Amino acid sequence: MSERRSPGVQWAHALPGAALGGAFSLLAAIVPYAIFGPAFLAGGVVAVILYRRHIKDRLPSAGAGAQIGAASGGFGFLFFAIPAIATLVYRPDELRQGMLDNLAQYVGRGYDPQKIQQVQDLLKSPQGLNFFVAFVLFILFLMFVVGSSIGGALYAAWARKRAQR
Numbered sequence: 001m002s003e004r005r006s007p008g009v010q011w012a013h014a015l016p017g018a019a020l021g022g023a024f025s026l027l028a029a030i031v032p033y034a035i036f037g038p039a040f041l042a043g044g045v046v047a048v049i050l051y052r053r054h055i056k057d058r059l060p061s062a063g064a065g066a067q068i069g070a071a072s073g074g075f076g077f078l079f080f081a082i083p084a085i086a087t088l089v090y091r092p093d094e095l096r097q098g099m100l101d102n103l104a105q106y107v108g109r110g111y112d113p114q115k116i117q118q119v120q121d122l123l124k125s126p127q128g129l130n131f132f133v134a135f136v137l138f139i140l141f142l143m144f145v146v147g148s149s150i151g152g153a154l155y156a157a158w159a160r161k162r163a164q165r
Contacts, residue, residue, distance in 0.1 A: 047071065077137075095133075
């Protein structure tokens with residue numbers, strides 16, 4: 001396989017794979033504890049693997065792998081955020097009740113009941129629910145994009161090193 005430097009990411013070939021990598025990372029997050037990192041790394045890896053299948057004569061650099069992985073994380077986040085925001089807009093009472101029910105379980109697990117009550121009071125207002133959903137979405141955005149970017153960069157670097165042997 002040739003090791004010519006790629007002039008940059010060919011996004012027409014990268015975006016379909018990035019979308020599939022994002023969907024894969026979202027599905028992989030269902031596995032217990034995978035949401036803490038491996039699911040997002042795997043999404044970036046899948047995106048770069050699919051990109052390499054289209055660009056056979058070039059190996060993406062680690063930087064290009066990071067860009068493709070970040071796009072994969074962006075797609076994965078979008079696939080999660082759209083239904084979450086739709087639920088917030090069209091069924092806020094059900095979303096609120098689900099969150100309140102989950103919070104009530106934390107008291108039995110040893111968390112401070114006063115702090116749990118404060119969070120429950122915050123969620124009872126529309127502004128509090130909106131803030132909480134926005135905060136969770138922001139954290140998930142960072143996890144998706146950074147994790148997938150790292151996965152894409154690591155795989156691209158590994159593939160280059162392997163091709164040099």
